[in-house]
Structures are given as C-alpha cells and as structure tokens.
Amino acid sequence: MHESSIAADLPKPKLYAELARELQSLIAGEPDDIANFANASALLFNSLPDLNWAGFYLLKRGELVVGPFQGKPACVRIAMGKGVCGTSAARRATILVTNVHDFPGHIACDSASNSEIVVPMIAGDELLGVLDLDSPTLARFDEEDQAGLEEFVATLLRQIRPA
Template sequence: MKNRELLESAQALLESQPNQIALLANASAFLNDSFDRLNWVGFYLFDGNELTVGPFQGKVACSNIAIGKGVCGEAALYKKTMVVKDVLQHENHIACDANSRSEVVIPIFVNNELFGVLDVDSPVTNRFDQGIVEFFEQFVGLLVKTIDF
C-alpha cells in the first residue's frame, strides 16, 4: 500500500475511535501492522512533568522518561522530529529493548501544548528513510485532529 492509501485508511480508523485510549491503542497497532522491520511502536504521553508510557505494540517499555532524556525526551524538548540511524551511536539513547538499532520520534502537540510523542523503533540500523518519516509526521497530523485534549 502506498503512503497516500495508508493515510486514507488511517484517517478512517482514527475518526471511528470511541475514546483516547482506543485511539492510541489502535493507532499503534495500525502502524505496527503497516510497516515491516519494527520492534516497538507506541506513545509516550506528557503528564505535565515527564513522558509516561501509553498504548504501544512491542516488548515491555520504559515507564517514565524525563524531558530531554533519550530520543523521546529530546523530541519533546526540541519540539522536532528526531531520527536516529544507529541508536548505539547516540549518546543520549535509552535502551528499553536491547534489539533496537534505529528510532524515529515525532512530538505531538495539541493546541500548541505538548501531548506526547510517537516513538517507533526498529531492529535494523538506518530503517527510517525520509518517506517513512514524512508518513509518520502526516499520521501524527491526522491523529492530532482526533485527540480530545
């Protein structure tokens, strides 16, 4: 499926969710099913102080991440997408899953307030090309339209 078709499917799915937990749970499942060579897809939600694990697909995750710590914390702090080609070369990486080799994190802002981040990990070095990153950013754009904040 091409990215445009995936986004159309995502929009239909996201608009039909009854609440925020269902929305984020099915969003992570959708992404996990739509791309190969991923080992973790999910959300860390900002509680006003730090990022706390939310709905995800993958192995048990780190529960809390301070703003500025790890790739998730950096994306939240710098308010920008972070793409790490090789997490073993990234000094600030938090190794929740020892099998992860690359990571992309997209911050999620609702009404200009930090809501959380979308975190996607792969066991493959340099897994996330520009096309995939742009898709994830567009996906977050759709997601933001359906979040009740």
C-alpha cells in the same frame, strides 16, 4: 474486527497515504484518546515492515509516560530531554536516528533496537507526547518515513484535538 489490507511493499509515499486513510477510518467518531492511540500503534506495528516497537509516550506532569504500544514491555517513564523520546519532546521536533548506539544518552528499553524515529504530537501550543518507532535494522527510517509519520500524527491529532 478491523483488518488492515495495506501492502507493505508499496512505495513509501503511497504506503503512508494509505496508512493515514486507514487511521482516519479507524478513529473517525471515536472520542477516547487511549482507544485511538491503541489502534494507531497497532496499525503501524502491523503495517510497517521491520519494526520491533511502535507506540506512544504521553506527557503527564512534566514527563513522558508510556501509553498504548505494540512490542516488548517498555520503559515506563522518560524525563524531558532524556533519550530520543525526551529529546524530541523537549525540542518539539522529529528525531530520526539511524544508529541509536551513536545517540548520546540513548535509553535502551529493548536491546534489539538499532534505529528509531520519534515524532512529537503537538496540538496548538500543547505538547501531548510523542510517537516512537524502533527497528532492529540500522538506518531503517529515512526522510520519507519522517514525512509519512508526521502526516500520520497530524491525522491522529485532527481526531483527538480538533481545531
């Protein structure tokens, strides 16, 4: 069993650097994408403070389908361009939402969620899906979280879709 020793009270840049290193050690040499997504979601959920959901939606036949995650049961399918996840996937850009109740078309899988960040997973020209983090706290995520999570996704993609 692997147990994370990352201190959540580190400054965010150091915290995310540690998370990327920890992720690399968890997924090194593992060829199964689902296993890697599962460990990545567990690592984030158990290392970052103030989350109520952390996981992946994977692109399958033109829509996002829930993949490995930590948190309450989630919406199973999200159409491209719908909600925060579908919008991030369609735009192929990270979306940081300080108050999900102000996001047009927000899909409330968990009514306790108040802020969200979604990072698309793009390998070459291929959109694989998105990483989605939710928090019960308004404005939980900022630009430092965005930079750290984008690097986290890049670390994951280097393992599952090596160049």
